[in-house]
Amino acid sequence: MSAQSRSVWQTALGAVAALAVGATVVMALFVVPADGGRDAFVRGTGQGDAYRLLFLHVPSAWLAYLAFGVTALASLLWLFPRTRALHWDLLAGASAELGVIFTGLTLALGSLWGKPIWGQWWAWDARLTTTAVLFFLYLGYLALRRVGGSPEQRAMRSSIAALIAFADVPIVHFSVSWWTTLHQDGSVFNAKMQIHIQDTSMQATLLLGVAAFTVLYAYLVLRRVQLLAVEEGLAERELEAAIAQRVAAAGARPREAVSI
Amino acid sequence: MDRNWPYVATGYLLTAGVLGSYTTWLLRKLRRADRLGAAAGGAPQAAIAADAGASAGERVS
Numbered sequence: 001m002s003a004q005s006r007s008v009w010q011t012a013l014g015a016v017a018a019l020a021v022g023a024t025v026v027m028a029l030f031v032v033p034a035d036g037g038r039d040a041f042v043r044g045t046g047q048g049d050a051y052r053l054l055f056l057h058v059p060s061a062w063l064a065y066l067a068f069g070v071t072a073l074a075s076l077l078w079l080f081p082r083t084r085a086l087h088w089d090l091l092a093g094a095s096a097e098l099g100v101i102f103t104g105l106t107l108a109l110g111s112l113w114g115k116p117i118w119g120q121w122w123a124w125d126a127r128l129t130t131t132a133v134l135f136f137l138y139l140g141y142l143a144l145r146r147v148g149g150s151p152e153q154r155a156m157r158s159s160i161a162a163l164i165a166f167a168d169v170p171i172v173h174f175s176v177s178w179w180t181t182l183h184q185d186g187s188v189f190n191a192k193m194q195i196h197i198q199d200t201s202m203q204a205t206l207l208l209g210v211a212a213f214t215v216l217y218a219y220l221v222l223r224r225v226q227l228l229a230v231e232e233g234l235a236e237r238e239l240e241a242a243i244a245q246r247v248a249a250a251g252a253r254p255r256e257a258v259s260i
Numbered sequence: 261m262d263r264n265w266p267y268v269a270t271g272y273l274l275t276a277g278v279l280g281s282y283t284t285w286l287l288r289k290l291r292r293a294d295r296l297g298a299a300a301g302g303a304p305q306a307a308i309a310a311d312a313g314a315s316a317g318e319r320v321s
Contacts, residue, residue: 021279025272034262050264053271060275101282105275112271116264216279223286230293 013219020212027205028055050116055205057109059213060102061131065169067099067217068138072166075159087225089155090232092162093145094224096138098217103135118182126175127183134172137165151232 032055035047074092077083110128111121122128145158176185 029268029272048262048264049268050262052268056271056275101278105278108274109271112267112274116267220283220286223290227286227290227293230290 010219010222013215013222017212017216017219020208020215024055024059024205024209024212027201027208028052032201032205033199047117050113053109053113055209057106057113058206059209060106060109062210063102063213063217064099064106064134065173066214067095067102067221068134068162068166068169070095070221071099071138071141071162072169075162078155078159079163086151086155086232087229089151089158090225090228091221092155092158093142094221094228096141096145096162097224098220100135100138100142102213102217103131103138107131107135123182125182126179127172127181130168130172130175134165134168137168141165 029052032052034049035051071092074088074095078085078088078092107128110131114123115121141158141161144161145154147154147157149157175181176183
């Protein structure tokens, strides 16, 4: 694929993401009805307008799972000798960064929803606590990536850390089934895979939100990987320039200086 | 909108702010890196970043 066609394709992906996210916001704020508690939800939650936050909260949570899943998969591909290549490490780093952003949004949006519905900003509930742990685990992962060393050393240590951190994802997801929690079970399907939301426009908006955020993630992770690749290329050139400068200053031949 | 609209508005504005800021930051950095790469006389961004493989995709033993 030529650079020009790649650029057109990426611009199109970005435009689709922007349009889809915009459509989700319009649907969520102006099209779907307020939750009256009679027909919309099986359990008749009667949340009024506060439930509109869930059209961002649920896609954000899904994106966090997806992003950390991609990070774990890319880390595995780095660790497996037959597929080992540095672009898997760049993908893992880019995806983890987005995962942290979406996990942070999930927590913030959940908190904003919790205040009017639960009467409190935060509860030490299993789902909330394990999600907060997930957020800090991947913050630690991103910090670990910034520790010095060669790209290969960074990739090795961060791949192992990513797989350890990913162990929390199934714990977050199944926490509402394993423990009695304040947080409700699945927003679309409950634990018995029964559809939780009855209103068609609510279902459509939620699915649109999930699709829109997924496209946005694809666009952002692609561009972030590109930036990381460019930065690594620039860093290598800066290092080569610094070595050449020192070699020139010492008046030695490059090969001898490097071997010392 | 009922009395919960401040929470809803805050949530939507927060999301727009976070995702908008990140996207703007990312695209600005990409443009800047592109300019720096060209100014340094190295390969342009497209060549360096070609499917994240031109510079970083080589097999590492």
